[in-house]
Amino acid sequence: MTQFPDIEPPSPWLLAFEQRAFWEFWAGLTFFKPLQAITPRGDGHPVLVIPGLGASDISTILLRRFLDDLGYVTYPWGLGRNKGLKDEDLALMHQRMKAVFDEHGQKVSVIGQSLGGVFAREIARHDPALVRQVITLGSPFTGHPLASTGTHLYEWLSGDRFEDLDFNRHLEMRVKPPVPTTSIFSKLDGVVAWPCSIEEGRPDGESINLRGGSHIGMFSSPNALYLIAERLAQPENDWKPFEPRGVQRLLYGTNDHLPAPKKVRAGRGWPFDALRSARPGAQA
Numbered sequence: 112m113t114q115f116p117d118i119e120p121p122s123p124w125l126l127a128f129e130q131r132a133f134w135e136f137w138a139g140l141t142f143f144k145p146l147q148a149i150t151p152r153g154d155g156h157p158v159l160v161i162p163g164l165g166a167s168d169i170s171t172i173l174l175r176r177f178l179d180d181l182g183y184v185t186y187p188w189g190l191g192r193n194k195g196l197k198d199e200d201l202a203l204m205h206q207r208m209k210a211v212f213d214e215h216g217q218k219v220s221v222i223g224q225s226l227g228g229v230f231a232r233e234i235a236r237h238d239p240a241l242v243r244q245v246i247t248l249g250s251p252f253t254g255h256p257l258a259s260t261g262t263h264l265y266e267w268l269s270g271d272r273f274e275d276l277d278f279n280r281h282l283e284m285r286v287k288p289p290v291p292t293t294s295i296f297s298k299l300d301g302v303v304a305w306p307c308s309i310e311e312g313r314p315d316g317e318s319i320n321l322r323g324g325s326h327i328g329m330f331s332s333p334n335a336l337y338l339i340a341e342r343l344a345q346p347e348n349d350w351k352p353f354e355p356r357g358v359q360r361l362l363y364g365t366n367d368h369l370p371a372p373k374k375v376r377a378g379r380g381w382p383f384d385a386l387r388s389a390r391p392g393a394q395a
Contacts, residue, residue, distance in 0.1 A: 118258040125301035135328030142333045151344035153182030161188045163225030218243035235288035244291040248329035253285045254307030287312030291350040297324035317352045320364035334362045
């Protein structure tokens with residue numbers, strides 16, 4: 112019997128709140144040029160961008176244009192609308208990755224939103240020699256496959272039923288690829304339960320909370336565009352986890368997914384224990 116953590120999908124309120132993605136997109140357009148002025152420049156390496164479930168390369172145009180202007184060479188996935196995790200699509204993506212790698216003579220960074228991030232991780236797991244790093248946005252690669260408000264959409268687009276899926280394969284997908292991996296998530300995600308997007312792999316894996324971000328807007332909001340570009344700008348052989356500084360701490364949380372530290376009850380713990388032990392006649 113395959114076991115998964117008991118994770119509930121996002122609430123209907125969070126799903127309804129996804130409408131803010133429209134304003135995140137317009138904010139990305141509005142601050143497109145000013146944002147580039149404060150964002151690290153790219154080194155020219157190739158970047159493959161994979162859309163989420165039900166979306167096509169049209170949904171990634173803003174991000175790809177942003178990265179192209181910074182000096183990267185971006186590639187769309189080129190397979191039309193993403194209709195689910197299909198073996199034939201994975202095979203085509205492996206071929207595309209090899210072609211891009213051969214053309215540039217460099218490893219390829221892979222970015223994927225939602226289900227596109229699952230594609231990205233699978234590519235990196237099977238062809239790590241071709242992949243520089245993986246960046247996922249709101250991607251459900253761990254937790255329970257049903258912890259999403261998009262399950263019916265997946266079944267409709269893919270033609271697959273969740274009860275017929277190989278859940279053991281889903282367990283395999285939870286294994287971190289052997290390349291640097293950044294998972295960007297939002298605790299206000301209205302489509303994917305955010306615990307399903309937590310990367311536990313260390314030392315070259317990280318999870319970053321895009322505070323206040325929507326699921327749909329993770330490819331276009333200004334703070335998402337900046338974070339993606341900052342991660343891509345790292346030297347190939349000198350990857351380090353993201354450390355927000357200054358005002359960035361308001362936008363990004365690198366420890367938000369960790370359990371809150373236990374509070375020490377009044378009169379317990381140091382220095383109270385030390386004071387108690389110092390009393391005459393106190394027992395150790």
